[in-house]
Amino acid sequence: MKIQIKLFAAARELSDRGEIEMEVDDGIQVGELKIKISGEYPKLKDLILRSAVSLNREFATDDNVICEHDEIALIPPVSGG
Amino acid sequence: MISITNESIDTLKVLESVKSDLAGASVLFVGSTRQFTGDKETVRLEYECYQTMAVEKIQQLIDLASTKWEITRCSVVHRIGIVGLGESSIAVAVSTAHRKASFEAAAWLVDELKIQVPIWKKELWASGETEWVHPSGTVRPIPINFDNPQEGS
Numbered sequence: 001m002k003i004q005i006k007l008f009a010a011a012r013e014l015s016d017r018g019e020i021e022m023e024v025d026d027g028i029q030v031g032e033l034k035i036k037i038s039g040e041y042p043k044l045k046d047l048i049l050r051s052a053v054s055l056n057r058e059f060a061t062d063d064n065v066i067c068e069h070d071e072i073a074l075i076p077p078v079s080g081g
Numbered sequence: 082m083i084s085i086t087n088e089s090i091d092t093l094k095v096l097e098s099v100k101s102d103l104a105g106a107s108v109l110f111v112g113s114t115r116q117f118t119g120d121k122e123t124v125r126l127e128y129e130c131y132q133t134m135a136v137e138k139i140q141q142l143i144d145l146a147s148t149k150w151e152i153t154r155c156s157v158v159h160r161i162g163i164v165g166l167g168e169s170s171i172a173v174a175v176s177t178a179h180r181k182a183s184f185e186a187a188a189w190l191v192d193e194l195k196i197q198v199p200i201w202k203k204e205l206w207a208s209g210e211t212e213w214v215h216p217s218g219t220v221r222p223i224p225i226n227f228d229n230p231q232e233g234s
Binding site for chain 1: 112128129130131133134135137138159170171191194195196197198199200201202203213214215216217
């Protein structure tokens with residue numbers, strides 16, 4: 001299946017885009033997705049180690065399974081306020 | 082009231098928004114761009130957010146705060162885009178019947194917002210360098226536990 005991942009802040013600047021599209025296996029888990037992104041976008045690797053992933057605007061754990069129409073985002077450590 | 086805005090924040094308006102005859106206390110917290118961090122000088126900050134998730138997360142924090150304190154009204158306004166020195170980036174206002182709860186709830190909301198809400202700031206240093214602020218220990222990759230609000234806080 002094809003999925004889109006939103007990128008913000010340093011992740012957006014390092015990859016020079018606000019969203020990436022990837023072809024992934026059905027049933028892929030969040031932890032596996034992080035490894036896959038790191039492989040395809042090596043510049044993001046260090047930041048991904050410190051980042052969370054959100055699914056449908058909720059923080060996900062590494063064993064959460066991704067579905068085709070999920071809203072997915074990479075969430076680097078936040079610094080609001 | 083929850084708002085994420087490109088405009089400068091009218092902090093008095095945020096305070097006014099929580100006024101109520103039922104409240105005997107109102108607390109307003111305002112965060113603003115500081116010139117020095119140690120010996121490093123900031124020229125300005127630039128904020129970015131994941132708007133829809135940020136608004137939902139702020140609402141969840143207010144809902145959770147409302148289970149911990151008897152909040153009469155609460156407003157959170159965060160500015161995004163460029164925020165110059167001395168300008169306000171965030172205003173949190175809470176009103177309650179008595180002052181202790183207002184102080185505690187406002188402090189808790191600001192603390193939690195800084196680790197749970199997808200908003201990021203970039204420093205422009207006087208040296209000309211820029212730097213996204215991605216502090217370690219933020220972004221808690223678990224959903225908020227409404228049954229046990231103390232957990233992980």
